[in-house]
Amino acid sequence: MNVVPPPIKTDPEQPSQSMYADHVTVYPKSVDGPVRRVKWAILFVCLSIYYLLPWLRWSRGEGKPSQAVLLDIVHRRFYMFGAEFWPQDIYLLTGLLILSAVSLFLVTSMFGRVWCGYACPQTAWTDLFMLVERWVEGDRNARIKLDHAPLSLNKLARKSAKHLIWFGIAFWTGGAWIMYYIDAPTLVREFWTGQSSAGVYGFIGLFTATTYVLAGWSREQVCTYMCPWPRFQASMLDEQSLIVTYQDQRGEPRSVGKRHDGNTHLGDCVDCGVCVAVCPTGIDIRDGIQLECINCGLCVDGCNSVMKKLGLPPGLVGWDTLADQKLRKQGKPREVPHYLRPRTMIYMAALGVAMAAMVVGFFSRPTLAVEAQHDRAPLFVMTRDGGIRNAYTLKLTNRLATANFDLSIQGLGNADLTVAESGVAEAPVLHVVGPGDDVVAYRVLVHVTTPALENGSHKFNFVLKNLQTGKIATYQSVFLGPGIAN
Numbered sequence: 001m002n003v004v005p006p007p008i009k010t011d012p013e014q015p016s017q018s019m020y021a022d023h024v025t026v027y028p029k030s031v032d033g034p035v036r037r038v039k040w041a042i043l044f045v046c047l048s049i050y051y052l053l054p055w056l057r058w059s060r061g062e063g064k065p066s067q068a069v070l071l072d073i074v075h076r077r078f079y080m081f082g083a084e085f086w087p088q089d090i091y092l093l094t095g096l097l098i099l100s101a102v103s104l105f106l107v108t109s110m111f112g113r114v115w116c117g118y119a120c121p122q123t124a125w126t127d128l129f130m131l132v133e134r135w136v137e138g139d140r141n142a143r144i145k146l147d148h149a150p151l152s153l154n155k156l157a158r159k160s161a162k163h164l165i166w167f168g169i170a171f172w173t174g175g176a177w178i179m180y181y182i183d184a185p186t187l188v189r190e191f192w193t194g195q196s197s198a199g200v201y202g203f204i205g206l207f208t209a210t211t212y213v214l215a216g217w218s219r220e221q222v223c224t225y226m227c228p229w230p231r232f233q234a235s236m237l238d239e240q241s242l243i244v245t246y247q248d249q250r251g252e253p254r255s256v257g258k259r260h261d262g263n264t265h266l267g268d269c270v271d272c273g274v275c276v277a278v279c280p281t282g283i284d285i286r287d288g289i290q291l292e293c294i295n296c297g298l299c300v301d302g303c304n305s306v307m308k309k310l311g312l313p314p315g316l317v318g319w320d321t322l323a324d325q326k327l328r329k330q331g332k333p334r335e336v337p338h339y340l341r342p343r344t345m346i347y348m349a350a351l352g353v354a355m356a357a358m359v360v361g362f363f364s365r366p367t368l369a370v371e372a373q374h375d376r377a378p379l380f381v382m383t384r385d386g387g388i389r390n391a392y393t394l395k396l397t398n399r400l401a402t403a404n405f406d407l408s409i410q411g412l413g414n415a416d417l418t419v420a421e422s423g424v425a426e427a428p429v430l431h432v433v434g435p436g437d438d439v440v441a442y443r444v445l446v447h448v449t450t451p452a453l454e455n456g457s458h459k460f461n462f463v464l465k466n467l468q469t470g471k472i473a474t475y476q477s478v479f480l481g482p483g484i485a486n
């Protein structure tokens, strides 16, 4: 039986409430102080590395790219200074991702969202775009005034200049990203002479557009609505994590310009609103821990400058742990933050294991490998002499210099080998060349005249020996004959 739910009662007196709030533009005010200077320094270092790294050259010898950091998709290589990674090294990338994730967990559990506030690309480019905005349109009040002013030549000129510079930065950013995939000088030359592929123009356009929109227009909304990190970072924070907080026991009740009138019941916060005005996400730190807070600490600089003017000690807004806040409210002295606690020790242990695994994995990468794939059809061929022949596609991976190799069979009686359609006579040992720093494929025929096959199949090993270094690589395969189970 279908049950019809009762109609939802609405109060005709009450206006209906929207599920969505209107976007409120944030006009962050410039601020100076130690935190801001540290942020500028980190921004400068991070962006310099990003823009300049593709131009750094690295000599690798004839026929190799000379870019220090390059992800060469066409040749399936990743070059990073003296190291060269192959697709087979993908596990190292997995290790690197695990390492980054655990490092982020550890740093967040100790110092809150410092990644978000200082090193996240969204924060860095938004900061850069805001710097341009401030430079062209002025500080907070001037920008608010300009936005609310009717269209004029001055407004048009300033807005156009700002967007033009933003677009230039976004274009440079998108182009720099592609330089990590294509040799930088070659890309620049081909781009401006119209020789780049449509894909290159398309990707540069895409990254230019995303940088322009995310850093110029979306800004704090990316952190608040799009980024998943704020949602689950709460699980990494605890009472001992260092976060930006407001000392409400010291600041409340707020005194609006009444601080010096002898009223001792008033707190140190003069409700000047500087901490809100300088906040890039437009929140009020005095409302407590909020998802929007990226822990950038600009409100610390803002409030400390106010405290200095009032002749009061700094730190009304500052870094603190929730445990310390509790102690202060009880009138007890602060504790030294407990950096070593079960949570951080687990993260440190995981970090240590991941790093050790990465180092071992990196230095034990094989320089020689052989793989063989049996032909799917036919599985075997009966030869005139009563023997059996199987065919394999053999892949020889040689990370060192070009060398001669001996290929032989182990565990298959008297087997002879040759390369299909090469005209080379069958022999127990096949001589092949392995080009340096490359993977080469040979179609190898294995011929056995006196096979001893159980159930029509027999396991054996291909043995590949570098004649210069003596290094050996093996690969287990199977030889098939009549009687093989279907």
Ligand code: SF4
Pocket: 244, 278, 279, 280, 281, 282, 283, 284, 285, 292, 293, 294, 295, 296, 297, 298, 299, 300
């Ligand atoms: S409240 Fe303070 S620390 Fe948090 S985002 Fe705003 S300025 Fe940065």
Ligand code: SF4
Pocket: 246, 251, 268, 269, 270, 271, 272, 273, 274, 275, 276, 286, 302, 303, 304, 306, 316, 317
């Ligand atoms: S800057 Fe400091 S004094 Fe001014 S409103 Fe914020 S907390 Fe209060």
